Amino acid sequence: MRNFLAIFNREVKSYFSSPIAYIVIGLFLVVCGIFFYLIVSSFAQYCMYADMQAAQSQYRMPPPKLNINMMAIRPLLNNISVFALFFLPMITMRLYSDEKKTGTAELLLTSPVTNAQHILGKFAAGGLLYLVMLGFTFLFMILLFIFGNPETGPVFVGYLGLLLLGLCYISFGVFFSSLTENQIIAAVSTIAFILFFWAIGWLAGSVNPGVGKVLSQFSLIEHFEDFAKGVLDTKHVVFYLSFITMGLFLSFVSIESAKWRGR
Amino acid sequence: MIDVQNVTRLFGQVMAVNDVSFRVEKGEILGFLGPNAAGKTTTMRILTTYLPATSGTAKVAGFDVHEDSMQVRKRIGYLPENPPLYPEMRVRDYLEFVAKIKGVDSANRNKAVDEAMDKTAITDVNQRVIRTLSKGYKQRVGLAQALVHNPDVLILDEPTVGLDPKQIIEVRQLIKNLAGNHTIILSTHILPEASKLCERVVIIDKGKIVAEETPENLTRKLGGSQRLTLVVGGPSADVLKNLQAIKGVAKAQTIEKIDKNKAKFVVESKSAESISADVAKAVVGKGWSLYELTPESMSLEDVFLHLTTKEEVVQ
Ligand SMILES: Nc1ncnc2c1ncn2[C@@H]1O[C@H](COP(=O)(O)OP(=O)(O)OP(=O)(O)O)[C@@H](O)[C@H]1O
Ligand SMILES: [Mg+2]
Numbered sequence: 001m002r003n004f005l006a007i008f009n010r011e012v013k014s015y016f017s018s019p020i021a022y023i024v025i026g027l028f029l030v031v032c033g034i035f036f037y038l039i040v041s042s043f044a045q046y047c048m049y050a051d052m053q054a055a056q057s058q059y060r061m062p063p064p065k066l067n068i069n070m071m072a073i074r075p076l077l078n079n080i081s082v083f084a085l086f087f088l089p090m091i092t093m094r095l096y097s098d099e100k101k102t103g104t105a106e107l108l109l110t111s112p113v114t115n116a117q118h119i120l121g122k123f124a125a126g127g128l129l130y131l132v133m134l135g136f137t138f139l140f141m142i143l144l145f146i147f148g149n150p151e152t153g154p155v156f157v158g159y160l161g162l163l164l165l166g167l168c169y170i171s172f173g174v175f176f177s178s179l180t181e182n183q184i185i186a187a188v189s190t191i192a193f194i195l196f197f198w199a200i201g202w203l204a205g206s207v208n209p210g211v212g213k214v215l216s217q218f219s220l221i222e223h224f225e226d227f228a229k230g231v232l233d234t235k236h237v238v239f240y241l242s243f244i245t246m247g248l249f250l251s252f253v254s255i256e257s258a259k260w261r262g263r
Numbered sequence: 264m265i266d267v268q269n270v271t272r273l274f275g276q277v278m279a280v281n282d283v284s285f286r287v288e289k290g291e292i293l294g295f296l297g298p299n300a301a302g303k304t305t306t307m308r309i310l311t312t313y314l315p316a317t318s319g320t321a322k323v324a325g326f327d328v329h330e331d332s333m334q335v336r337k338r339i340g341y342l343p344e345n346p347p348l349y350p351e352m353r354v355r356d357y358l359e360f361v362a363k364i365k366g367v368d369s370a371n372r373n374k375a376v377d378e379a380m381d382k383t384a385i386t387d388v389n390q391r392v393i394r395t396l397s398k399g400y401k402q403r404v405g406l407a408q409a410l411v412h413n414p415d416v417l418i419l420d421e422p423t424v425g426l427d428p429k430q431i432i433e434v435r436q437l438i439k440n441l442a443g444n445h446t447i448i449l450s451t452h453i454l455p456e457a458s459k460l461c462e463r464v465v466i467i468d469k470g471k472i473v474a475e476e477t478p479e480n481l482t483r484k485l486g487g488s489q490r491l492t493l494v495v496g497g498p499s500a501d502v503l504k505n506l507q508a509i510k511g512v513a514k515a516q517t518i519e520k521i522d523k524n525k526a527k528f529v530v531e532s533k534s535a536e537s538i539s540a541d542v543a544k545a546v547v548g549k550g551w552s553l554y555e556l557t558p559e560s561m562s563l564e565d566v567f568l569h570l571t572t573k574e575e576v577v578q
Binding site: 017260 | 346
C-alpha cells in the first residue's frame, strides 16, 4: 500500500507540476463547454417552439412536457464520452513511455515495488485526473439543476457510466504506454484501439445477426447507451470492470515480458 | 556478497554476456572494465534484477536475483548509466520518493535523505528542480539516490562519465569513502580509474571475462614485458651492445646522451620476469658506473590494449 501510494502521489504531483494536466483539463472543458452551450440552447429553442405551437393550436392542447434528461443531458453525456476518448490518452501516454525514455524505469523496476503496485498507482493517478475533469463538467449539470428540473438519479447513473468508460480508456492507455518509449505512439495506439472497440458495434449491424449479436456485446459504446439513458444495469458495470481489468492485466504481461526481450 | 555463476544473456542473436562468473566479497570494490559493448551494463542489469539472465545464476547477499528479486532489490543501490532522475521534481522530494519505494520507513526517511545528501554534497541544492541542475550535480543526485536506503551493495555503471576533471576526482573520492561499509561494483572503461579505486578488476570483452586480477598483478602478469630506464657512465655504443646481449632483454635503446661519457638507455624485457638484477650486474661487471636504474611498469592502458587485441587475434 505504501508503494502504491508513493507511485500514485508522485504521478499526481508530476501531472500538476508540468503544464500537461492544466492544458488537458482546460481544453477538455472548453470543448465540453461549447457542446453544452450548443445542446442546451437548441433544447431551449425547441422548448419555446413547442410552447408556441401548443398555444397556437386550435385544440388548446397543453404544451408538451419535454424531458431535459432525454433531450439535453443524454446527448451531453454521449459527447463527453467521445471527448474523453481523445483527451485521456494524452494523460496516460507518458505513464510508462516517459520512464523508459528518461531511464527512470531502471530505478522503478529495480526497487522493491511489485508490478501490480506501480501499475495500479499509475492507473489511479490517471483516474484521479479524470475525476477532476468530470468534476468540472458536473458544474455544467448544476446549471441545469438551477435553471431546470432534471431527474437526479439518471444524471448520477450517467456519470457512473462516464467514469467506468473513462477508466477503460485509462487502463488501456497504461497498457499502450508500457509498450513503447514513444508517447505519441502510445496515445495514437490507445485511440485506435478504443475506436476499434466502438466500431465493433457498428460492424455488428452489417454482419449476420448471430455474429453481430456477439460482436455488439464487446462494443464499448453499446454498453454506455443504458448509462446515458439513466438506466443502471449490473451487466454493463461488469463489462466495464472486466475491460479495465483486462487492460491492467495486459500491462502486467507487457512489463513482465519486456524484460525477457531486453526492455 | 555477490556470486555470479556462468551467467549468459542473449538479445536475439547477440550474446551480450557469455558465461561470466565472478565473486565479490563483503566490503570489496570490484572494477568492471571493458570497451564499449563489452556487456558491462548488461551484467549489472542482471545483478540489479532489471533483466533476467538467459542462463546461469547470480546471487546478491545470498538471494537469487531471479527467485528472490524483491529481497535483492532491498539490498542494492543502483546508479544506471544515465542517472534515473525525474526532471520535474525537486532534489529533496525526489530522494524522499526513492527512500519511500526502497522501503525506508517514514520515521527514518528524513534522516536517510539528509545523510545521502550530505555524503554526496548536494545539500545546498536540495530545493532545486532537478532539470535545472548541472550534469555533475545530476550525477551526484543519482549517486545519492543509490545510497539513500544505505544498501549493502552498490552497483555503479560508469559513475564518472561525462564529468569534468574536478568532479571526477570528487566522485572518485566519494566512492572511496563509501568502500568498507558497502560492497561496490563499478564499471568503467577508464583504466586509471579502475586501478585507483578498485581492489580487484574484472576485464570483460565481447561478453567474456578475459582477466580478473588486482590492478598491480594485472600489470605484472599480463603486461608481458617490463621496461627499465638506466643512466650509465661509459662508452655508449659499448654499453648498448652489452645491454642488448643480456639474456631476457628484448630491446635496448639509447634515448639521450647526457654528456660525453654518460647516457640514458631504455631496456625492455622479453617476459614478465624482472631483469633489473641482470642489467645492474652486466653494467657494474664491466666497470661502468650505474647512476640510475628505474623499472617502469606498463600502464593498465597498455595492458588493456594488449588484452583486447589478443582476443581479436584469436577470433
Ligand atoms: N536491450 C537490448 N537489446 C538488444 N541488444 C542489447 C540490449 N542491451 C544491450 N544489447 C547489446 O549487448 C551488447 C552489450 O551491451 P552493454 O550495454 O552491456 O555493453 P557495455 O559494456 O555496457 O558498453 P558501454 O561501455 O558502451 O556502456 C551490445 O552489443 C549491445 O548492443
Ligand atoms: Mg554500458
